[in-house]
Amino acid sequence: MGQHNGWLRKGRIVDAEITLRVDGAERRLTVDTRTTLLDALRERLGITSPKKGCDHGQCGACTLLLDGRRVNSCLALAVAYDGSEIITAEGLAENGELHPLQRAFVEHDGYQCGYCTPGQIVSALGMLDEAEAGWPSHVTEDLNVEEIVLDDEEIRERMSGNLCRCAAYANIVPAIREVSDR
Amino acid sequence: MSTTAPGSATGTAIGAPLDRIDGPQKVTGTAPYAYEHHVDNPLYLYPLHSDIARGRVARIDAGEAEALPGVIAVISHHNAPTLADTRDRELAILQSDEISFRGQYIGAVVAETFEVARHAANLVSISYDEDRHDATFTPDRDDLYTPEQLNAGFPTDTEEGDVDGAFSSAAVTMDETYTTPVEHNNPMEPHTSVAVWEAGDLTLYESTQGTHSVRRLVAKLFGLDRERVRVVALHVGGGFGSKGLPHANTVLAVMAAQVVEGRPIKFALTRQQMFSCVGYRTPTVQRIRLGADENGRLTATSHDVVEQTAKIKEFAEQTAYATRTMYATETRRTTHRLAALDVSVPSWMRAPGEAPGMYALESAMDEMAIKCNLDPIEFRIRNEPELDAETGLPYSSRNLVACLREGAERFGWEGRDPTPRARQEGRWLVGTGVASGIYPVFRLPGSKVRISYRGDGRYAMEIGAVDIGTGAWTALTQIAADALGVGVESINLSIGDTDLPSASVAGGSSGITVWGSAIFEAARAFRERHGDDPAAGDTAEAGTPDNPDTENYSMHAFAAYFAEARVNEDTGEVRVPRMTGVFAVGNVINPKMARSQFIGGMTMGLSMALHEESLVDPRFGHVVNHDFAEYHIPTNADVGEMDVTWVDEDDPHVNPMGTKGIGEIGICGSPAAIANAVYHATGIRVRDLPITPDKLIH
Numbered sequence: 089m090g091q092h093n094g095w096l097r098k099g100r101i102v103d104a105e106i107t108l109r110v111d112g113a114e115r116r117l118t119v120d121t122r123t124t125l126l127d128a129l130r131e132r133l134g135i136t137s138p139k140k141g142c143d144h145g146q147c148g149a150c151t152l153l154l155d156g157r158r159v160n161s162c163l164a165l166a167v168a169y170d171g172s173e174i175i176t177a178e179g180l181a182e183n184g185e186l187h188p189l190q191r192a193f194v195e196h197d198g199y200q201c202g203y204c205t206p207g208q209i210v211s212a213l214g215m216l217d218e219a220e221a222g223w224p225s226h227v228t229e230d231l232n233v234e235e236i237v238l239d240d241e242e243i244r245e246r247m248s249g250n251l252c253r254c255a256a257y258a259n260i261v262p263a264i265r266e267v268s269d270r
Numbered sequence: 271m272s273t274t275a276p277g278s279a280t281g282t283a284i285g286a287p288l289d290r291i292d293g294p295q296k297v298t299g300t301a302p303y304a305y306e307h308h309v310d311n312p313l314y315l316y317p318l319h320s321d322i323a324r325g326r327v328a329r330i331d332a333g334e335a336e337a338l339p340g341v342i343a344v345i346s347h348h349n350a351p352t353l354a355d356t357r358d359r360e361l362a363i364l365q366s367d368e369i370s371f372r373g374q375y376i377g378a379v380v381a382e383t384f385e386v387a388r389h390a391a392n393l394v395s396i397s398y399d400e401d402r403h404d405a406t407f408t409p410d411r412d413d414l415y416t417p418e419q420l421n422a423g424f425p426t427d428t429e430e431g432d433v434d435g436a437f438s439s440a441a442v443t444m445d446e447t448y449t450t451p452v453e454h455n456n457p458m459e460p461h462t463s464v465a466v467w468e469a470g471d472l473t474l475y476e477s478t479q480g481t482h483s484v485r486r487l488v489a490k491l492f493g494l495d496r497e498r499v500r501v502v503a504l505h506v507g508g509g510f511g512s513k514g515l516p517h518a519n520t521v522l523a524v525m526a527a528q529v530v531e532g533r534p535i536k537f538a539l540t541r542q543q544m545f546s547c548v549g550y551r552t553p554t555v556q557r558i559r560l561g562a563d564e565n566g567r568l569t570a571t572s573h574d575v576v577e578q579t580a581k582i583k584e585f586a587e588q589t590a591y592a593t594r595t596m597y598a599t600e601t602r603r604t605t606h607r608l609a610a611l612d613v614s615v616p617s618w619m620r621a622p623g624e625a626p627g628m629y630a631l632e633s634a635m636d637e638m639a640i641k642c643n644l645d646p647i648e649f650r651i652r653n654e655p656e657l658d659a660e661t662g663l664p665y666s667s668r669n670l671v672a673c674l675r676e677g678a679e680r681f682g683w684e685g686r687d688p689t690p691r692a693r694q695e696g697r698w699l700v701g702t703g704v705a706s707g708i709y710p711v712f713r714l715p716g717s718k719v720r721i722s723y724r725g726d727g728r729y730a731m732e733i734g735a736v737d738i739g740t741g742a743w744t745a746l747t748q749i750a751a752d753a754l755g756v757g758v759e760s761i762n763l764s765i766g767d768t769d770l771p772s773a774s775v776a777g778g779s780s781g782i783t784v785w786g787s788a789i790f791e792a793a794r795a796f797r798e799r800h801g802d803d804p805a806a807g808d809t810a811e812a813g814t815p816d817n818p819d820t821e822n823y824s825m826h827a828f829a830a831y832f833a834e835a836r837v838n839e840d841t842g843e844v845r846v847p848r849m850t851g852v853f854a855v856g857n858v859i860n861p862k863m864a865r866s867q868f869i870g871g872m873t874m875g876l877s878m879a880l881h882e883e884s885l886v887d888p889r890f891g892h893v894v895n896h897d898f899a900e901y902h903i904p905t906n907a908d909v910g911e912m913d914v915t916w917v918d919e920d921d922p923h924v925n926p927m928g929t930k931g932i933g934e935i936g937i938c939g940s941p942a943a944i945a946n947a948v949y950h951a952t953g954i955r956v957r958d959l960p961i962t963p964d965k966l967i968h
Binding site for chain 1: 289290293294295298299301302305339384385386458459460506507508510538540541739740862863865869873877899904905906907911
């Protein structure tokens with residue numbers, strides 16, 4: 089392949105230059121094309137708000153908003169997201185002011201060790217948008233309903249991609265509910 | 271400054287439902303966990319694991335891996351540093367070609383990036399001389415043995431009176447065997463290390479429950495002065511015991527740091543690797559026999575346990591410990607026998623002993639209550655002991671009965687029809703169950719606190735203790751405030767670093783008892799020496815004092831659990847829409863965080879009852895379902911309403927705060943409440959955890 093459009097092959101390693109917009113700041117970096125978006129953020133850019141819990145898309149600790157939608161960043165190869173807009177839990181707090189979801193997690197003690205927490209919060213934000221857009225879930229009775237009512241059952245179902253081994257679920261639900269009810 | 275008397279728990283900080291002081295860092299993801307400490311120019315380690323369970327490494331061909339650009343070193347027993355102390359065979363890795371279990375570390379690749387290290391590890395070609403291995407756990411093996419003592423120093427067996435005689439002459443008897451599977455702790459943060467070896471000094475950012483215990487161990491293994499080893503753990507993403515005793519992953523990271531001296535090594539286990547060598551809960555087979563008189567009073571209790579250990583290192587779980595003290599009985603026997611296998615070493619997992627033991631005992635108590643034709647709460651109250659039979663001592667406080675009564679009221683137990691399968695809603699069979707809980711008050715040695723006045727109205731409070739999600743950052747700040755008689759805003763707490771005074775491991779639900787007592791002692795020493803108006807730089811240091819009451823009282827926390835189970839008649843699916851937990855745990859430092867510990871423990875109890883099971887393939891000796899897709903823990907949708915409260919309990923004997931540990935009791939008994947509810951719903955008694963649908967469809 090040699091050098092082509094910012095791609096560089098050395099030995100069997102292929103590097104690519106990409107640009108990401110992370111929490112509002114433009115970041116240019118070179119990544120091994122095997123690098124996940126999660127590792128690009130954590131190991132190349134030093135942005136450690138998204139966590140690595142399983143590296144397998146099974147725990148949700150690495151959840152980001154990628155161009156506005158929640159994704160498991162451990163399952164995304166960084167090279168495929170050149171030019172993307174990324175929001176992490178760190179970026180949700182503006183000028184030292186926590187986002188309402190973050191405040192609710194603190195007030196309801198929706199965490200213990202805190203390792204899954206940034207993923208939970210970003211996931212909750214993405215989930216609220218999905219519900220607002222009328223997307224049904226597994227527990228939505230009427231798939232054609234105009235307005236999704238986010239009761240506890242809906243929140244539990246829609247947040248089940250984010251595991252919490254400390255098991256703060258019973259506090260996470262009211263934390264999210266407090267924000268979604270507003 | 272407030273005027274609260276120093277050295278007494280009469281301030282206002284203890285008991286306040288404060289938000290976690292590290293909350294803003296945690297909800298933004300900026301609290302630094304071990305792997306996230308910034309180091310310059312790091313290298314990445316990817317481990318090599320044995321693919322066989324017993325034998326020798328015949329050949330390691332690393333040529334292709336070493337030729338890969340970016341690979342710095344391939345480490346194996348051929349070139350690994352020689353350890354100064356190899357007595358602990360779990361930790362003395364890469365010292366020979368010998369393989370003792372599948373998944374054992376046999377080497378590592380160190381490279382410039384994680385991607386290259388992982389790729390190179392796949393290029394290392396390894397061949398083995400394989401021996402026959404034995405990884406089959408069964409209770410009827412003819413080579414079971416009796417360990418000298420159990421974990422935490424408990425005796426292996428106990429016997430009071432003629433159990434067999436009492437059993438054969440009892441009016442009512444039951445004799446059943448309960449089994450629990452291998453379970454893995456699986457904290458969300460995997461075990462990670464960042465190791466920097468520079469000019470003979472080692473700095474280790476480590477995901478651990480005990481900074482000082484890791485330092486002691488690493489210094490001994492590598493022949494270093496303790497002063498040259500610094501271990502830092504500011505925030506830890508859960509542990510549940512797996513990060514309590516150091517495991518071989520830490521040794522591997524430090525070895526690599528020594529090999530590449532000068533450049534930091536980063537090592538994070540993958541989720542799959544979390545199933546190979548960082549400990550697990552032993553499987554258990556527990557035979558319980560109960561005998562009672564015609565009034566439902568226990569005359570015979572025996573609890574005989576078979577569990578597993580590794581050939582390379584013994585771990586003997588105190589599975590029947592709780593049975594020794596839980597109920598009054600005329601005669602009693604408890605025994606523990608081990609099968610030593612070619613497997614990795616079992617270790618601590620949240621309430622080692624009490625968690626599986628109380629599942630069995632409290633299931634048996636439910637079965638026996640039915641046989642005695644008594645309500646299960648009444649049956650337990652009839653067998654409430656006056657003294658701790660194990661020690662002959664009175665309890666410092668024991669409010670199990672109050673918990674059962676309060677829980678019955680909150681849960682709506684009264685009027686329950688005990689008949690199984692009596693309640694059905696559509697295709698769902700509905701049942702309710704109850705169980706008791708217990709957890710001992712442990713005191714661990716070796717904690718010290720230093721208090722210094724900074725001169726700006728603030729006190730520096732220093733101890734190397736670790737917050738693994740328990741809330742120690744906040745709770746110790748609250749305790750320090752009341753101990754000094756100041757507000758929480760006047761306390762600058764520093765924890766999680768061996769540069770601070772030593773602290774015991776965050777284990778055995780002992781943190782507040784041990785570290786908090788040291789804080790009270792140091793505060794007393796500070797005020798005695800420097801008064802209420804200290805000068806900047808004034809300092810005092812003190813350790814956890816002896817508590818003479820530990821000789822005079824038996825100290826335990828108690829709980830009562832209630833659960834509703836709904837079982838689908840067609841699919842066998844079990845749902846638990848609500849649980850109630852009532853706790854007798856002495857004084858509560860922070861009600862908001864305590865509630866989180868309780869719901870977390872009860873949810874892990876639900877998980878133990880319904881979900882968790884590591885399936886070992888004895889042909890190869892490894893865990894087959896080694897990720898979160900196949901090793902199930904509860905998701906948000908699996909957890910319903912969690913009703914938690916505690917009874918007023920004033921225990922002046924335990925420590926100056928009047929507290930008992932709360933981290934583990936939530937999982938001791940709660941699985942049985944669910945199993946008992948499933949029986950009530952279906953009439954099917956599952957004595958083999960987890961209660962999966964296949965066991966409910968006949």
